Amino acid sequence: xxxxxxxxxxxxxxxxxxxxxxxxxxxxxxxxxxxxxxxxxxxxxxxxxxxxxxxxxxxxxxxxxxxxxxxxxxxxxxxxxxxxxxxxxxxxxxxxxxxxxxxxxxxxxxxxxxxxxxxxxxxxxxxxxxxxxxxxxxxxxxxxxxxxxxxxxxxxxxxxxxxxxxxxxxxxxxxxxxxxxxxxxxxxxxxxxxx
Numbered sequence: 001x002x003x004x005x006x007x008x009x010x011x012x013x014x015x016x017x018x019x020x021x022x023x024x025x026x027x028x029x030x031x032x033x034x035x036x037x038x039x040x041x042x043x044x045x046x047x048x049x050x051x052x053x054x055x056x057x058x059x060x061x062x063x064x065x066x067x068x069x070x071x072x073x074x075x076x077x078x079x080x081x082x083x084x085x086x087x088x089x090x091x092x093x094x095x096x097x098x099x100x101x102x103x104x105x106x107x108x109x110x111x112x113x114x115x116x117x118x119x120x121x122x123x124x125x126x127x128x129x130x131x132x133x134x135x136x137x138x139x140x141x142x143x144x145x146x147x148x149x150x151x152x153x154x155x156x157x158x159x160x161x162x163x164x165x166x167x168x169x170x171x172x173x174x175x176x177x178x179x180x181x182x183x184x185x186x187x188x189x190x191x192x193x194x195x
Contacts, residue, residue, distance in 0.1 A: 025056050027073040027147075030063040033116070035083035042140020043147065050148040050166060051182050054155075054191055075110040075154050077147055081117035085124075085135035097121065098171075099146045101153045106156045112150040118151045119146055119176070126173025142176035148183070155191045 027047070029040070048058050061071065098118045102109040123135075123142045131138060145166050152167040153159060161169040165184035175181055 005044060023057065023073060024059045026059045026061055026074045027151075028061050028063055028066055028071075028074060028076040029080045030076065032078065032080045033082045035079065035116070036085065036136050036139070038136040039083060039085065039140035039143065042137045043143040044140075046141050046144025047147050047151070048123070050144070050183055051151070054188060067081050071141055075151065076112070077150070078111075078113045079143075081115055082120070083114075083116035083139070085120060085139040092149050100151050101150045101159075105158065108153055108159060112147075112154070114143065114146055114150075116130065116143070119143055122173040122179055124173075126177055131177070138177040142173075145171060145176055145181060152183070152187055152191065158190070160190075162190070 044058075044060055052057050059071075063076075096118065097115070099112055099114040101112040119142050120139055123139050125134065127138065148166045149171070152162070161167055162184050163186060165182050165187060167183065167187045171181075
């Protein structure tokens with residue numbers, strides 16, 4: 001298996017290639033706790049929409065599907081906690097990051113952890129009225145944006161944040177569920193021009 005650096009180099013060379021023709025980035029999902037298929041499907045659609053602007057083709061695999069099946073250009077997301085929208089909120093400390101990407105000796109690695117409980121609590125704090133009827137979809141949208149944020153770190157091999165869009169330093173609950181949050185032109189440029 002080749003890891004992220006080969007993917008990032010390939011991305012830098014494909015700025016004029018249509019998404020379907022570009023190389024695939026395999027995103028491996030590893031769930032520690034329960035998850036909602038509806039939320040995860042919404043997360044995948046959100047990430048694919050955001051990364052279409054990059055452009056790149058995204059392939060999804062679970063950690064168990066990966067065994068014995070090599071994949072190029074691999075990034076791994078471990079989801080900790082419950083990735084479900086609970087009908088009744090529970091108390092959860094929302095402080096701290098909703099996700100983080102590992103780095104070793106200053107080198108950003110292709111491994112990230114997402115704190116599903118924190119994402120769900122942040123989403124719930126921004127919801128009102130009819131939002132609760134589509135809680136799974138809004139949680140999926142938020143998870144997709146959190147995953148895309150971490151992917152910017154991985155693809156640029158940098159801990160730096162953008163000034164706007166998905167890669168800004170912090171995202172509020174309202175920004176996580178609002179329609180239309182995208183990668184900024186500056187973030188797209190950083191993906192293409194990474195070292």
